[in-house]
Amino acid sequence: MKVRILILIIISFAIYSNSLFNSFVWVDHTQIIQKEHIIQDLNGLVNVFSSGMPGFSSLIKGGYYRPIINLAYSIDYWIWGLNPPGFHLTNVLLHTLTGILLYFVLIRMLAKEPVAFLSVVFFLAHPIHTEAVSWISGRADMVFTLFYLLSLMFYLKACTDQTQGSSKYKHYLISGLFFIFSLLSKEMAITLPLIIILYDICFRFRDKLSDITQAARGYIFYFGILGGYLLFRYAILGGVGSGQGIPGNSFVTTFFTTSRIFAGYIWQLLFPAKLAVADVVRLANTIMDPSVIGSVLVLLLLIVAGFLFLRSLPDISFGIFWFFVTLIPVSNFVPALHLRAERFLYIPSIGFCIILASLLWGWYALMRTKGHQWRWVVISTAIAITIAYGVLTFDRNFDWKNDITIFSDAIRKSPYTREAYVELGVTYREIKKYKEAERAFLAAIEEREGYASFVQPQVVRQNLAEIYLIAGQPLKAVEHLLWLTQYFRNSYEFQRDLGIAYMQIGRPEWANVKFRQALSTAPPDPRLMDIFQRAIRHTESAPGEPESDQLQQRLPLEMIHYDLGTAHLQLKEYNAAISAFSIALSINPDSINSRLGITNARKEMKETNP
Template identity: 25%
Template sequence: MTASPLPHKRILLVFFLLVTVTVYGNTFFNQWTYDDIPVVLKNPDAHSLAGFARNTMPGRPMRELTYIPDHLLFGDQPAGYRIQQLAWHGVNGLLLVALFHALGVELPFALMGALLFLVHPLQSESVAGIAHRKELLALLFALGAVLCFVGSFAAAGGRRLALWLAALAAYGGALLANEATVTLPLVALLYEWLMVEPGKRVLLRRPLVALLFLVAAGAALMYRFRGLLAPEHLLTVYSKNSFGASESYLPLFMGAMKAFGFYLSKIVLPVRLAPEYVFRLSESLWQPWALLSLGLLAAVASAAVFLRRRLPLVSFGIGWFLIFWLPVSNLVPVAYLAADRYMYLCLPGVGLVLAGCLQRWPHRRFVGASCLVIVVFAGLTVIQNGYWRSEHTLWRHAVRVNPDSTWVRETVGLSYLLTGDYEQAAAHAREALRIDRFNIRAYLTLAKAEERRGNLAEAVLNYEKFTMFGAMEYPDEAAQVRLYLPVLRQRQAVQKQHQ
């Protein structure tokens, strides 16, 4: 199967930009939230080319480069940064239509698959969170790489070589935007296996060579990121889920399976979304939800293989989803077990599954139901964007969704502290410490809340705990607290005399 040109590109681009502005336009009223302040506002690398060259805060260079014009034009006003956010997301919608069309999907069904991707509520975090522009840019370059590779099969001679080189360059851009695109070459292999006649294949013309290349690349990656296999990385993931009972790998594996099932449920029913999720981890083999999710994973993978001849588009969509799920699966411990933004690279596969099914069964009721789902999802996304309006709205919604997270509890406690509700701040900080007594920042939040409530003894006690346990992780704040403690102890002594 070879690529065909996409008609009416300019009209389609305007259409996708209009849809993006309609669904995500309310984010222009949002403030800086979540990771925006450290990644964008206080990152000197993102403010000028000179700062970028100094690289004082190593991160994702492609993302930082795009922040520089935003900073020069808009300074510390987040609304201006959102122009790029929405533009990249809309362009990704157009590129998806181009890719689906190149794979043989008729234009109306390609549009519906891309619209599902564009307006799905899981996308709200990536679009509303300016710090998560890395997801938008990574997909932009990944789609460009795949389009070039697919187009190369309809080209010859120098043009084919140019498309291969362009695909490699785009892959490099994707990696510079987000390392989660490391598995992108597997998409090229999957395309050849499903869509290209054996005699026209390039990467799979010699399967043994391709296999050896993948093994060598995998070994190189494992060596490059060998630190991720260290026990401390495992414990980092465990600590985010308030689990410290073991250094065994089994709880991580079972947690990753729970997260996979969680993703499938949120794709189908995208409600109660939040920036942080926790999972109950255990060393037990008998974990019904994890085992059910493992069964679902096996079923999904089996379906991709079973449908490869009858419904190759659906098989390719499933494969795309699984290929981009692997880097964020935490089968190798990296970070959070689940996050909405992790689905940004995966959801094009879901869109292709829908487009492939619509092309195979273009019944009026099926098409109508798909349109209704897209409209409902768009409405849910508008609502979800509203939760990202400020730090206070974001975390107060998050604690309703995820009350068992110590980090959510501590952050919402800080939110109440900043807005003067010291009783709620103390209550949430105490709950954060009940869930995990090693949540160091919760001691600081609790100390500040109790000080403002006039409970100086409690404040001194928790300030002392913060300086005792937090000196290594928060050296500057711990030093400031040490300097402040003598003053507070004097106030405490005076308070006792008047009681």
């Protein structure tokens, strides 16, 4: 056994050795570099357990509650500082420990050491895990899985060992404690009680299912922990989910879309050659979609096979149902930020690895009856699969080298992705490659009808406006800022930026209105007020530039005057508001909004001066 454990350690470290040289990528920058998820003092430690994870608006009821993950990041930070290799080493260690623990769990569960060993070899080498291992912020899946397996291990000890009295209860209590740790690491741990029942059905009580009632007290114990966690989590966060809606805001669309996602997961496990971060999801609205029909049929066939093999091939049944049960939390019926992600497969892939190893072991047993030489065919196949997985994983680690490599790769493989374009644009903007950033953001803002994305258009437009202002292209910035001010009228930042753009095109009178509007909506910060007051005085003394015909044609004058009218109305300058709305109406006589603006201005003026 020691030799096999050493082999597992060597496989894991060899395959992920090149990930140690990768940088911080994606949300690592906010969660670790900006210390959003780093505990820095005693108050921070208290806040980690008394509030949700940072990164969610206080207006959202829900979010993530993962204090163990914040603690894990913080321990790394205390040891390594902001050196990425240390964080990556922790991830590789976590993956390796998870594999070793899985080996011991499967030996107890399956009672077939070769199947357990081969399952873990496939698990450690499979490329689908690169997102969880090579990306520092993907470690939540490894941490919760580690505690999940520890809880399962002590449950198995309590059930299979001939322990009585206090020793048996001690194993249950330790198992429950690790279950709590798993829940505090990631929400996907909620499936543990179902996996325990699944184990009992497939192995413990498979000949006498009626005896499963004997284990009812144990099930109540685990469901009691789960219920307590859910109540506590709700009390902390005030809701469930991530604040997003379900796909298409329809349970039917969610079911069809998730069916296709789950079938896609199976394909990725079988052929993990085209992996992409921030992968795009096309919504499925009808059963008549051939991809939906095919996906539903594949999933149904697998579920039926799970029931049919329950007695004759319990290992296969267990692997099938493990896959589906552990995917329940990411079935999208409870809204999440991402509809699909490779890291979601970290624990479900265990089921796939069990199936693959069991099939190869069954083939090996069959070949053994036909002669010694045939056994090497099976052994060679297992080695070939491991090498193929290892090579693909090693190569995929290079994609996670930095933000540009991972998001450029995502765009090549999944050109409809909006998130990858946005992240690539942000990366280029930070290194002052504004042309490349502009191209990425313009690609992100393109309409993608039928595709789901949690990236909101205002984020893209805000980035474009900032780039155009920095690059000295105020005319282009105005278009996006006008759109933003329509939807965020109380955002002093957008009003300020639009004022800056107006100054750059030589219209200080327009800028004056926007700076005064920004001052009226800005927080009461003396320094901020001083800045705006100086900007207002500057606009009053700055000379305006004559408006060229070319500028006249390029400016969205109707939107500009309508926005100025709105600003004047907010400042209670009713005559100026009516004048601005009237100019907008003269440009577009069919503008309902401009007519309504005039009506509202006259109404408020009458109420103010009866």
